[in-house]
Amino acid sequence: MIEAHALTKRYGEKTAVDTVSFTIAPGSVTGFLGPNGAGKSTTMRMIVGLDRPSAGTVTVNGRPYDRHRSPLREVGALLDAKAVHPGRSARSHLRTMAATHSIRKNRVDEVIEMTGLANVADKRVGGFSLGMGQRLGIAAALLGDPRTLILDEPVNGLDPEGVQWVRQLVRGLAAEGRTVFLSSHLMSEMAQTADQLLVIGRGRIIAAGPVQEVIDSVSGAGVRVRSPRAAELQALLQAEGIAVTSPEAGTLDLVGTSVERVGDLAFAHAIPLHELSPRSGSLEEAYMSLTQDAVEYRSEPTAARPRTTSERGQER
Numbered sequence: 001m002i003e004a005h006a007l008t009k010r011y012g013e014k015t016a017v018d019t020v021s022f023t024i025a026p027g028s029v030t031g032f033l034g035p036n037g038a039g040k041s042t043t044m045r046m047i048v049g050l051d052r053p054s055a056g057t058v059t060v061n062g063r064p065y066d067r068h069r070s071p072l073r074e075v076g077a078l079l080d081a082k083a084v085h086p087g088r089s090a091r092s093h094l095r096t097m098a099a100t101h102s103i104r105k106n107r108v109d110e111v112i113e114m115t116g117l118a119n120v121a122d123k124r125v126g127g128f129s130l131g132m133g134q135r136l137g138i139a140a141a142l143l144g145d146p147r148t149l150i151l152d153e154p155v156n157g158l159d160p161e162g163v164q165w166v167r168q169l170v171r172g173l174a175a176e177g178r179t180v181f182l183s184s185h186l187m188s189e190m191a192q193t194a195d196q197l198l199v200i201g202r203g204r205i206i207a208a209g210p211v212q213e214v215i216d217s218v219s220g221a222g223v224r225v226r227s228p229r230a231a232e233l234q235a236l237l238q239a240e241g242i243a244v245t246s247p248e249a250g251t252l253d254l255v256g257t258s259v260e261r262v263g264d265l266a267f268a269h270a271i272p273l274h275e276l277s278p279r280s281g282s283l284e285e286a287y288m289s290l291t292q293d294a295v296e297y298r299s300e301p302t303a304a305r306p307r308t309t310s311e312r313g314q315e316r
C-alpha cells in the first residue's frame, strides 16, 4: 500500500509534483501514466526516499520509506536500471545488495532464475544490453521479496518476449497480494497489464481509477453501427442529439447512447442494420484526450495520414 497526502516537490521555481494525494492498493497493478516531465519519476523517487518532499507525505505499507527497519523487504524499486557499477557482474552486484540487507544468499540465485539472467549472471554489467540491464534492475527490486514494487518504465528496452514476461511477472505479483506500481509510455501494454490507473499531468493528478472506468469517463460508452442506409440513420441520430462520426462509408460511431436506443430507432424507421455493437474507446485515445492540455514537450505534427477511428479502436 502506498499513500500520498498533498505530496509536493519543488525544484526552485518549478513545481514538479503539486499537492498530489493518492492511494495505491495491494493486490492489483496500478499504472502510472503521464507525458514527459509530468512528475512520475519524481513521485516515485519521493516514495523510496531518494527525493525529499517539499511538502506533504508519502508512506509505504504505513510508514515513510526510511522508517522501515528493512526497506528492501518492504519495497523493491526499479528507478534507474543503469545505476550499477559497469565492472561488476550481475551476481556480485546482487550478492552485495543481499549482504548489506541481511538477505539470504540463495535468494540471489532465485531472482537470477526468475529474471532469465542465468546465462549472463557472471558477465560484466557494462556489457549488458538495455534489456538485460532492465532484467537486472527487476532482479534487484525482487531481491528482498518485497510487499510493494515500484517500477519506472520496466519494459523500456525489452523485446516483445521480455515485455510479455514483465506483464506476467507483475500480474503474478499482484495476484499474490502485493502492491505493484509501474509507469510506462506504452499504452497498449498498460491496457493489458494494469487494473488501476493514475494519470498525472504537469505535476497534478488528472485521472485515477480502474482502467475501464478511466477510459469510459473520457470517451463515454460508445456504439458502432453499420447500415446500407447509414446517411439516413445518421440524420435521425443527430436529430436526437447523438454525436456521430463516420470512420468509413456505411459505418457510424456514436457516443452517449446505447445499442437498445439505436436499434429501436432503426426499427421504427425500418432501416436495416448490418452491425450494432457496443464500442469502448482505447486507452491511448483516452490518454491523449486527458493529457492534451498537460503536454509540456509537444512534437510537431507529422505529415502522416491521420489514423481512422477504427484503426485506433483496434489497438486496445
Ligand SMILES: Nc1ncnc2c1ncn2[C@@H]1O[C@H](COP(=O)(O)OP(=O)(O)OP(=O)(O)O)[C@@H](O)[C@H]1O
Residues within 6 Å of the ligand: 011, 014, 015, 016, 034, 035, 036, 037, 038, 039, 040, 041, 042, 043
Ligand atoms: N533534479 C531536478 N532539478 C530540477 N528539475 C527537475 C529535477 N528532476 C526533475 N525535474 C523537473 O521536474 C519535472 C518532472 O520530472 P520527472 O522526471 O518527474 O517527470 P516524468 O514524468 O518522470 O518524465 P519522463 O516521462 O520524461 O520520465 C520536469 O519538468 C523536470 O524537468
